Amino acid sequence: MIRLIGFFVGVAFTVAVLWAFATGAYTAATEPAAPTAEHEFHRTPRPLHLASDGPFGRWDLQQLQRGYQVYKEVCSACHSLKYVAFRDLAQLGYTEAEVKATAASWTVPGIDPVTGETNTRPGTPTDYFPSPFPNDIAARAANNNAIPPDLSLMTKARHDGAAYVHSLLTGYxxxxxxxxxxFPDAKTGPGLHYNPYFANLNLAMAPPLSDDQVTYADGTKATVDQMATDVAAFLTWTAEPSLIKRKQTGWAVMIFLVFATILAWFAKKQVWAPITPKRPKKD
Known part of the structure; x- marks a missing residue:
């Protein structure tokens, strides 16, 4: 009796699930979704062309250094870069002395060797970039209840990567x-800023860039577009420092595979030649 009851309960549950699925599918197919402001006014990132793009891309070290400068002087006030160590900056063309000096210009958390208490100290090349906030509560309090995301992997975490970063920074x-x-109810609220390149159109982050906000050592004009491009290129490097080496390795592998394929074809011809039947000549 119990098994029979269990069988009918299972059948009833299955029928209910199938009915719910069928009605939901019919509704989705026959009734279009209600339009939303996010769906109609969200914009895809504008194209951005960097020296590292394409199969033959190369790092533009001057641009990466400019991008690091923008990060240090502007972005680091709110955003961390926790997966990048100061010593990694040597890949951008900085000398060992410059890397040490740059690391020392940052303040990182430390521990007093005598008392064991936490303190702060100048950074060393082996340290990683410090967070601008001690914890998430402090980050929310300083940013309209929003936690600024870490930028180390941002161009990998967002669709269109560097183009997204550039469009977001210049799209306010x-x-x-x-x-x-x-959509009257979609009015941007207090403390928020309209940006069509952000998913819900409104950002807690105020426009971070303005013309001549930094002074580039190489004399490049620091426009908003230039700074956004440079920092997007820099974040492309932080997300994948081995990008160019990976492309170079890929070309070497492709050349080897082509060469190996040709050798294999000639070897096959040589090995099978004695037993390959010859085609009769036509009269």
Whole structure:
């Protein structure tokens, strides 16, 4: 009796699940989803061309150094770079002395060797970039209840990578009148900033860049677009420092495989030649 009851309960549950699925599928197929401001006004990133793009890409070391400068002087006030060590900057063309000097210009958490208490000290090349906030609570308190994301892997974590970063940094604007007319409830709230390249159109981060905000050592004009491009290139490097080496290795592997394939074909011809039947000549 118990097994029979269990069987009918299982059948009823199966029927209910199938019915729910069928009605849901029918509704989705026949009734279009309600339009949203995010769906209609969100924009895909604008194309961005960097020296590292493509199968023959190369790092532009001057651009990467400029991007690091933008990060240090602007972005580091809110965003961490916790997966990058100061010694990694040597890959950008800095000398050992410059890396040590750069590391020492940062303050990192430390421990007093005598008392064991936590303190701060100048950074060393083996240290990683420190977080600007001691904890998430402090980060939220300073950023309108939003935690600024770590930027180490940002161009890998977001679709379109560097183009997304560049478009986001240069995409701040006033809300379109059309949006407010069509979606009155989508008005940007206090403490938020409209940006069509962000998923929900509103950012807690204020526009971080302005013209001539930094002074480049190589004399490049520090426009908003230039700084956004440079820091996007820098974050492309932080996300995958081995990018160019990987491409070079890929070409070497491809050349080897082509060469090995040709050798294998000739070897096959040589090995099978004695037993390969010859085609009769046509009259």
């Amino acid at each position: 604007q006033d809300q379109p009148a059309e949006l407010l007319k069509k």
